[in-house]
Amino acid sequence: xxxxxxxxxxxxxxxxxxxCENVGMAARAMKNCALKELRLVxxxxxxxxxxxxxxxxxxxxxxxxxxxxxxxxxxxGDLQYVLASTARxxxxxxxxxxxxxxAREMYKHIMQGAKCGxxxxxxxxxxxxxxxCLADGIINVPLNPEHCSLNLSQAVLLLGYEYYKLTxxxxxxxxxxxxxxxxxxxxxxxxxxxxxxxxxxxANYNDEQKREKLVINLRNIFTRSELTEQELNTLYxxxxxxxxxD
Amino acid sequence: xxxxxxxxxxxxxxxxxxxCENVGMAARAMKNCALKELRLVxxxxxxxxxxxxxxxxxxxxxxxxxxxxxxxxxxxGDLQYVLASTARxxxxxxxxxxxxxxAREMYKHIMQGAKCGxxxxxxxxxxxxxxxCLADGIINVPLNPEHCSLNLSQAVLLLGYEYYKLTxxxxxxxxxxxxxxxxxxxxxxxxxxxxxxxxxxxANYNDEQKREKLVINLRNIFTRSELTEQELNTLYxxxxxxxxxD
Numbered sequence: 001x002x003x004x005x006x007x008x009x010x011x012x013x014x015x016x017x018x019x020c021e022n023v024g025m026a027a028r029a030m031k032n033c034a035l036k037e038l039r040l041v042x043x044x045x046x047x048x049x050x051x052x053x054x055x056x057x058x059x060x061x062x063x064x065x066x067x068x069x070x071x072x073x074x075x076x077g078d079l080q081y082v083l084a085s086t087a088r089x090x091x092x093x094x095x096x097x098x099x100x101x102x103a104r105e106m107y108k109h110i111m112q113g114a115k116c117g118x119x120x121x122x123x124x125x126x127x128x129x130x131x132x133c134l135a136d137g138i139i140n141v142p143l144n145p146e147h148c149s150l151n152l153s154q155a156v157l158l159l160g161y162e163y164y165k166l167t168x169x170x171x172x173x174x175x176x177x178x179x180x181x182x183x184x185x186x187x188x189x190x191x192x193x194x195x196x197x198x199x200x201x202x203a204n205y206n207d208e209q210k211r212e213k214l215v216i217n218l219r220n221i222f223t224r225s226e227l228t229e230q231e232l233n234t235l236y237x238x239x240x241x242x243x244x245x246d
Numbered sequence: 247x248x249x250x251x252x253x254x255x256x257x258x259x260x261x262x263x264x265x266c267e268n269v270g271m272a273a274r275a276m277k278n279c280a281l282k283e284l285r286l287v288x289x290x291x292x293x294x295x296x297x298x299x300x301x302x303x304x305x306x307x308x309x310x311x312x313x314x315x316x317x318x319x320x321x322x323g324d325l326q327y328v329l330a331s332t333a334r335x336x337x338x339x340x341x342x343x344x345x346x347x348x349a350r351e352m353y354k355h356i357m358q359g360a361k362c363g364x365x366x367x368x369x370x371x372x373x374x375x376x377x378x379c380l381a382d383g384i385i386n387v388p389l390n391p392e393h394c395s396l397n398l399s400q401a402v403l404l405l406g407y408e409y410y411k412l413t414x415x416x417x418x419x420x421x422x423x424x425x426x427x428x429x430x431x432x433x434x435x436x437x438x439x440x441x442x443x444x445x446x447x448x449a450n451y452n453d454e455q456k457r458e459k460l461v462i463n464l465r466n467i468f469t470r471s472e473l474t475e476q477e478l479n480t481l482y483x484x485x486x487x488x489x490x491x492d
Contacts (some may be wrong), residue, residue: 004361029400034390059393093474100411111492142414143407144280147305156399158407162425165388196482203485217447225471234463238441241448242488 007210010106010116010163011037012156013082018123019119020045024055024063025153026120031059033160034167038066039075039117040205072119072131077186080114081106081226084126085155087148093153093220095137102139103162114182118159123152133219134185182226191232192219198243256352256362256409257283258402259321259328261377264369266291270301270309271399272366277305279406280413284312285363297490311378318365326360327352330381331401332373333394341383346384349408364405388484429475437478438465443488 012030017023017040024047027038040047047068053060068073076082083102084094096104106116119135121127132138141150142156150158196215227235259277264285270293272286286293293314299306299438315321323330329348343351352362367373367379378384382409387396387404396404442461 003367004466005293028393031393032389032396034392085250093472098411124317141407142411143278144410146280147274149303150278150295154278154403157396158403160406161387161389165344170390192267198488199484202484214480217477221471221477221481223292227467231463231467231473235467236444238448238464239488242485244434244442 004218009035009037009167010110010118011035011039012038012160013072013117013119014039014043014070014152015041015075015119015123016044017047017120017152018044020049021055022152023047023066023121024052024057024059025060025151026156027052027056027059027066029153029157029160030062031056032157033159033164035163036062036065038062040066040071041075042070043068054105071151072134073189076117076119077132077189078115078184079117079118080182080187081109081116082119082135082182083117083137083139084119084127084132085133085139085141086121087140087150088126094135094221094224096131097137097139098141099141099159099162102137103159103166106163107166109182113186116180120152122171129216134189134223136223143226156235157197183232183244184231185223186194187232188222188227189219190236191227192222194236195239198239247305254282254356255281255352256356256364256411257281258327258406259285259287259318259363259365260289260398261287261318261373262290262368263293263322263366263398264290266293266295266298266373267301268369268398269293269312270298270303270305271397272402273298273302273305273312275399275403275406276303276308278403281406281408281409282308282311284308285329286314287318287321288316288364289314318380322365325359325361325363327355328365328381329363329385330365330373330378331385331387331405332367333386333389333396334372340381341375343383343385343404343410345385345387348383349381349405349412352409353412359448363484366398366401372427406465411422429473429478431479433475434469434473435465438468439475440482444485 012026012035014023014026023040030038031048047066048065052063056063072177083106086209109116115117117130118139119127139159195218258272258281260269269286269289274282292298293309293312298309300421302309320393329352355362364374365377365383367377385405387401
């Protein structure tokens, strides 16, 4: 993270992209919008292949600097505010923002010093619920409901474009203060795991399906509130206190 | 012009598009944004070819209804307000609008009953001066000046998107949220109290000042996330489970 500017724009996280051309085209769209940091979760193809480079059309440095992760959690661990781009809401209780409001939220958080990212799912299926529940909110690009499928790079372009407009527009971002110290995602998720571990004998917890649903519910609850580290410590204290059999 | 709706959105005029795939992808982008009318000026390839159809990804009707003209003038002859999309201003004395202002001007004219269109030039060169001078103004999409080249369909998408946003309601949906079922505050507070009761012997809990601070922290955490009633029930279950001494 030598480049200071990197911290001043959201990173783009592509979860399990299928085609390397699409990764290349996403890099091109990023460069169009002055976004710099690309993160890839288990890409199926090589993002440094000739095909990917050609598709990036002079945005190869973004591909070369891209980091590869083996899980979404790992890829967003150090981020403090993450939005998930998805056309469907999937019945999750999450804030849903349109592209321009999403960009504005992102911009606000970045102005307050937070590290931010936008997640995009695999071309064919989009983001899975397990990934969406890690995000602070959902971005839903307003498009013709009869034909709203976008290809990956177009989705990156539209969101990047909305973000870019803010960075050049000097719209005085109303400062909402207290979000400056939101804990990075990895700490929030560590807490969730800690809580989940404590629930080993909780109702239905050995029913795999119900357990998964509960885990997603809990993660939604605790990612939604942008907890600070201090608040996490409070919650740890409470869980441990409650869980102590005396 | 049998379809009334056609008059309620700008038509897209592609001047001498080179590749039929790009025409297909432009049609797809149009459909994404509920634009219907495509006009082609001397396309180099057949816009009804299999390649074009495949690229349109279920937007074939736009290709099939497209009209082909032999000159730009002919293609825009019946229109009353035309904007030219180009990255360069080419020293013309013309109104230059960004994409959202351009869309707004277009929308205003359409609301007043005018027939409008947006012109796009050939992939490699963009619009020629002779074409630009026919337009009422220039639309210049704000993008990273170091890398502002967009492919044709992306340019159509961005302008179509800006237009589409206007048609769906003036940002009246500031925050579209999934929060319709957020629990009423009284239920959230009841939960907080329940949790607080369970903490009677929690660290520092008999220090009045520290207790107050903790209570405020907890209420902040749990009011901030707009919990649903179902989520509250989950949390009750967990607190009770954890607090059970066995």
